[in-house]
Amino acid sequence: MNIFKITTTIVISALMISCGWSTSEESDKSPTLSLDSKEELNRKEINSLADELLKSPTLFKSDSTNAIKVIRLTAQNQLREQFRKLMINYFKNSGQENLAGDLLLFADIFLTDFGDRNTSNFIHLNFVEEFPYDNRWNEVAAFLPERMKNSEDIIDEEFGVIFTPDGELESLVAANRFMLFSEIYAISKPNNPASPKYLFKAAEIANALGMESRSDSNIRWMVNEFGDHEITPNALFFKAFQRGEVGEDNIRRMQLLQEFLLLYPDHELAENARLMIQTSGMSGEELLRSFREKEKKGS
Numbered sequence: 001m002n003i004f005k006i007t008t009t010i011v012i013s014a015l016m017i018s019c020g021w022s023t024s025e026e027s028d029k030s031p032t033l034s035l036d037s038k039e040e041l042n043r044k045e046i047n048s049l050a051d052e053l054l055k056s057p058t059l060f061k062s063d064s065t066n067a068i069k070v071i072r073l074t075a076q077n078q079l080r081e082q083f084r085k086l087m088i089n090y091f092k093n094s095g096q097e098n099l100a101g102d103l104l105l106f107a108d109i110f111l112t113d114f115g116d117r118n119t120s121n122f123i124h125l126n127f128v129e130e131f132p133y134d135n136r137w138n139e140v141a142a143f144l145p146e147r148m149k150n151s152e153d154i155i156d157e158e159f160g161v162i163f164t165p166d167g168e169l170e171s172l173v174a175a176n177r178f179m180l181f182s183e184i185y186a187i188s189k190p191n192n193p194a195s196p197k198y199l200f201k202a203a204e205i206a207n208a209l210g211m212e213s214r215s216d217s218n219i220r221w222m223v224n225e226f227g228d229h230e231i232t233p234n235a236l237f238f239k240a241f242q243r244g245e246v247g248e249d250n251i252r253r254m255q256l257l258q259e260f261l262l263l264y265p266d267h268e269l270a271e272n273a274r275l276m277i278q279t280s281g282m283s284g285e286e287l288l289r290s291f292r293e294k295e296k297k298g299s
Contacts, residue, residue: 033059033066046073050082053089060093068105075113084180088221091187100134103127103188122181125151126188151188155181155198162205175205179214186221196226200235207242215239223263233264237273254280 033052041049049070053059060067071090074083087106094102103123111120121144127134128141129151149157158178164170182198189195199218206215219239222232237260243253257273264270 032063033070035066035069041073043077043079046070046077047079047082050074050079050086054085057089057093060090061095064094072109072113075109078114080114084183085217088183088187088217096190099188100127100131100136103130104136104140118177119180119184121145121148122151122154123184123188125154126184130188151181151185152194155185159201169209172209175209178202179205183218186225190225193229196222196229196231196235199226200231200238203235204238223259227263233260233267233269236260236263237269240273240276250280 033049035049053067053070067086067090071083071086074086091099091102103126107120107123107127110116110123124140124143125148128137128144131137134140155178158174158181161171162169162175162178169175179202182202185192186195186199199222203215203218203222206212206218216239219235222229222235226232236256240253240256240260243249243256254277257277260267260273261270
């Protein structure tokens with residue numbers, strides 16, 4: 001945990017809760033999952049267990065055996081979005097010391113339970129790139145296709161076919177794969193400066209596709225884990241700007257702007273954030289006009 005995260009955790013936790021965003025430090029009064037002892041669970045019961053895990057993330061550590069069982073059950077029942085959320089939270093709570101083994105676990109889940117060799121290969125590739133001295137390296141490398149591109153080239157290739165030259169959506173499959181691969185990249189390479197860049201792109205794509213919760217969670221991930229990266233303030237400001245101007249949306253917009261100013265008071269966008277707070281209730285068009293007038297006065 002870097003100094004930026006230590007100094008801001010206490011200050012922003014209340015804002016995160018009011019914005020509807022959970023943290024990995026939430027307290028958990030229950031040490032174990034209430035996993036039913038019967039052999040088979042239906043999809044509703046599995047979803048309920050997944051929700052229990054997501055609400056109490058310390059269970060990923062305190063009851064890791066059952067947590068993995070629930071994760072595999074979501075995969076086996078093709079509950080893809082629940083699985084994705086569980087996977088990300090599992091890695092966030094498992095610890096860096098377990099990263100290599102956890103990558104291999106999820107590569108196996110994608111291959112065995114989803115039948116998704118592309119994603120399994122992508123996870124194995126990240127393992128090979130990040131853990132060259134692991135005693136399992138040769139075995140894992142043997143799984144990969146010959147002349148496989150590096151992980152960044154693969155992600156960039158997916159991004160390149162999402163939209164037409166006119167900006168219209170061309171491939172939803174590529175969009176979903178790009179978002180997932182960007183998240184896996186950030187999981188696999190938590191110290192790589194490209195990780196928050198890919199998360200921001202994934203957040204923008206999610207927002208464009210109407211996946212507001214996914215967009216929000218990726219930006220929250222950036223703030224929590226990559227708060228001192230140069231792109232993170234832009235991502236947080238972008239999220240605030242995307243919010244509506246009335247009702248609950250405007251309340252959250254103000255909360256995000258206040259958080260932005262707490263974290264980045266000297267950023268080049270700080271004055272714009274202050275102006276947005278002062279002019280709350282303006283339409284997006286009116287706000288842009290106000291920005292331009294302010295820029296003219298400053299030039």
